[in-house]
Amino acid sequence: MRAWSVGLLAFAVLFLSGCGYNNLQTQDEGVKAAWSEVVNQYQRRADLIPNLVNTVKGYAAQEQKVLIGVTEARAKVGSIQVTPEVLNNPELFAKYQAAQNQLTSALKSLFAVTENYPQLKSDQNFRDLQSQLEGTENRIAVARRDYIEAVRVYNTTLKTFPGILWAATFFRSNKPMAEFTAGENAQTPPQVKF
Numbered sequence: 001m002r003a004w005s006v007g008l009l010a011f012a013v014l015f016l017s018g019c020g021y022n023n024l025q026t027q028d029e030g031v032k033a034a035w036s037e038v039v040n041q042y043q044r045r046a047d048l049i050p051n052l053v054n055t056v057k058g059y060a061a062q063e064q065k066v067l068i069g070v071t072e073a074r075a076k077v078g079s080i081q082v083t084p085e086v087l088n089n090p091e092l093f094a095k096y097q098a099a100q101n102q103l104t105s106a107l108k109s110l111f112a113v114t115e116n117y118p119q120l121k122s123d124q125n126f127r128d129l130q131s132q133l134e135g136t137e138n139r140i141a142v143a144r145r146d147y148i149e150a151v152r153v154y155n156t157t158l159k160t161f162p163g164i165l166w167a168a169t170f171f172r173s174n175k176p177m178a179e180f181t182a183g184e185n186a187q188t189p190p191q192v193k194f
Helices: 002-059 061-079 084-088 090-114 124-159 163-167
Strands: none
Touching: 002 061, 002 084, 002 090, 002 124, 002 163, 061 090, 084 090, 090 124, 124 163
C-alpha cells in the first residue's frame, strides 16, 4: 500500500510539473514568433527605403548628406544577421536595436528635408511611399508591443511555480526585454501652424 502511495505521488508530481514545461515551451515559441514579426516589419521598412530615397533624389539633389545618411543606416541594419539566436545574445540584440534606432532617425531627417520641396510632397509616388512607410512604422510599433508582452509572459512564468522548477534545469535565462527608445522630440508636443 505504501509503495502504491509513493508511486501515485511521484506520478502526480511529474504530471503537474510537466504542465509547466509545456507552458514554457509554448511561451518560448511565442517570444520567437513575436520577435520574427518585429524583424519582418523592420525588413518591410528596409525594402521601402530605396524607393523612397530614389523618389526624393530627383527633387533634392543638394540634400545628398541626408540621402547618404539614410542609405548608410539601411546598410548598417542589413549587415546584422538576425537569427533566432539574437534573442539569447544581449550584445547582438542591443547592436541590432541601435541600428534600427539610427535608421528611424535618418528617416525622420529625410521627411524633414521633404518639407522644403512642395512639388515633391505633391508627387503621387512619394505620397504613396510615405503612406506605406508610415503604415509600416505603425506595424513596427504593434509588433514591438506584442514582443514585449510575449517576453513579459515568458519571463514571469520562469519566475513563478512550477516554471521556476524548469528554469533551474532547462530554461536558464530570461529573454531580453527590448528597450525601444523614443526619439529626442517624443516629449515635446508638436506645433501645429496654419
